[in-house]
Amino acid sequence: MIDTAITTITAWEGLDSRGKPTVGCEVQLSGGGRGHAYVPSGASTGRHEARELRDGDSRYDGQGVQQAAINARTVLAEAVHGLDALDGKTVDEALRAADGTPDLGRLGANAVLAVSVAAALAAADAQRVPLYQSVAAGADPLLPLPMVNIISGGAHAGRSIDVQDFLAVPVGAGTFSEAIDYTARVRRGTAEVLREMGHAIALVADEGGLGPVLPTNRAALDMVVAGIERAGLRPGTDVGIAVDVAATQFLSSDGRYVLAAEGDRRLNAEGLIDELVQWCAHYPIVSIEDALGEDDWEGWVEATARLGDRQLLGDDFFVTDAERLGRGIKVRAANAVLVKPNQTGTLSDALAVIRLAQENGYRTVLSARSGETEDSWLADLALGWRTGQIKVGSTMRSERTAKWNRLLQIESQLGGTVEYAGASALSCPTIDGVPA
Numbered sequence: 465m466i467d468t469a470i471t472t473i474t475a476w477e478g479l480d481s482r483g484k485p486t487v488g489c490e491v492q493l494s495g496g497g498r499g500h501a502y503v504p505s506g507a508s509t510g511r512h513e514a515r516e517l518r519d520g521d522s523r524y525d526g527q528g529v530q531q532a533a534i535n536a537r538t539v540l541a542e543a544v545h546g547l548d549a550l551d552g553k554t555v556d557e558a559l560r561a562a563d564g565t566p567d568l569g570r571l572g573a574n575a576v577l578a579v580s581v582a583a584a585l586a587a588a589d590a591q592r593v594p595l596y597q598s599v600a601a602g603a604d605p606l607l608p609l610p611m612v613n614i615i616s617g618g619a620h621a622g623r624s625i626d627v628q629d630f631l632a633v634p635v636g637a638g639t640f641s642e643a644i645d646y647t648a649r650v651r652r653g654t655a656e657v658l659r660e661m662g663h664a665i666a667l668v669a670d671e672g673g674l675g676p677v678l679p680t681n682r683a684a685l686d687m688v689v690a691g692i693e694r695a696g697l698r699p700g701t702d703v704g705i706a707v708d709v710a711a712t713q714f715l716s717s718d719g720r721y722v723l724a725a726e727g728d729r730r731l732n733a734e735g736l737i738d739e740l741v742q743w744c745a746h747y748p749i750v751s752i753e754d755a756l757g758e759d760d761w762e763g764w765v766e767a768t769a770r771l772g773d774r775q776l777l778g779d780d781f782f783v784t785d786a787e788r789l790g791r792g793i794k795v796r797a798a799n800a801v802l803v804k805p806n807q808t809g810t811l812s813d814a815l816a817v818i819r820l821a822q823e824n825g826y827r828t829v830l831s832a833r834s835g836e837t838e839d840s841w842l843a844d845l846a847l848g849w850r851t852g853q854i855k856v857g858s859t860m861r862s863e864r865t866a867k868w869n870r871l872l873q874i875e876s877q878l879g880g881t882v883e884y885a886g887a888s889a890l891s892c893p894t895i896d897g898v899p900a
């Protein structure tokens with residue numbers, strides 16, 4: 465028997481950063497290699513995402529994942545027993561086949577991803593190389609441009625404002641560590657400005673961002689700009705702003721986008737796009753995520769025609785799904801894809817989406833979820849897969865710093881030999897430059 469064959473799988477119920485149960489899994493190989501992983505979980509989940517299995521009983525208000533853990537260590541373990549962990553694609557195909565449903569809802573996408581990631585980590589361990597190297601397939605690692613949460617609203621902050629994330633993008637930083645310094649300073653600067661204006665900042669949102677109650681969504685942009693300046697940095701030149709509108713979250717059943725924080729201001733798709741165009745004229749916005757609802761294909765095409773000179777990122781819109789991304793490329797909707805491994809369920813499927821995007825001139829941003837753990841495998845994937853950008857939340861809270869720290873460690877270990885993507889990750893061809 466080869467010494468990288470999968471022999472033993474254990475799985476258990478652990479906790480994520482919101483105190484919600486999540487699946488933990490360890491994979492052991494015949495030669496002694498091991499890997500273990502926890503899976504993340506979203507709050508503003510897209511309708512078309514792969515489906516987590518939750519127990520629905522009295523434990524943890526129905527959120528338990530004991531059955532998913534059982535599925536990982538029984539049916540899924542059996543499906544991959546004896547397979548070579550170095551061949552992640554075959555392992556992932558076996559996992560998907562064992563579930564048999566398109567959204568992995570039978571055994572649970574949380575169970576499937578836990579095995580997929582733990583197997584990849586075991587494969588790296590068996591080869592005595594870091595995960596980023598074993599997933600890189602010979603390519604040079606690329607340190608990603610970080611996108612860092614400063615102010616949160618929406619589902620991550622009790623809907624204090626409608627828009628979900630206002631993030632700092634350190635476009636002027638020359639290295640990854642300088643980029644993290646810039647964003648940590650902006651986080652502190654913005655907190656200072658908010659405190660001076662009388663806002664409570666003791667409580668942070670799910671991803672470690674500030675969650676102030678502001679009179680308008682636009683006011684959050686003013687706060688971030690003031691925070692950049694307070695940090696002694698130049699808005700637009702040193703630090704740009706990214707926005708995750710997460711528009712599906714405030715799309716009502718009559719097709720109107722309702723801004724509850726602004727006195728229930730109601731906008732149709734065109735009105736919302738007009739609003740975003742105005743924001744872009746006044747603020748250094750370099751990236752807009754989920755500008756429209758997850759199924760508003762027409763709105764997305766229109767938004768891309770009007771705003772496509774900057775990054776337009778599909779999260780709930782593409783849900784890390786090759787078919788949806790393929791359709792977007794065809795109709796010219798968005799020009800970038802947010803990639804969350806748990807939206808699709810396996811690492812191979814997430815990688816296929818990244819490659820499809822890159823082949824078609826779409827930018828790629830690897831992303832954590834609002835519910836995370838102390839694991840740092842996401843950082844290695846961004847580096848090894850050369851996604852160019854990463855979104856992890858704030859520069860505080862350990863489940864967030866685990867990822868930043870991993871990238872800082874690698875940067876330090878590899879010294880000058882590792883390339884840093886920097887702002888060039890944002891300047892892929894515009895939508896007009898996308899090959900037909």
Ligand code: 2PG
Pocket residue numbers: 505506507508509628629671708710779831832833834835
């Ligand atoms: C998002 C993510 C991370 P969630 O919408 O981009 O910020 O949130 O994990 O809740 O979907």
Ligand code: MG
Pocket residue numbers: 708710753754779780
């Ligand atoms: Mg999002």
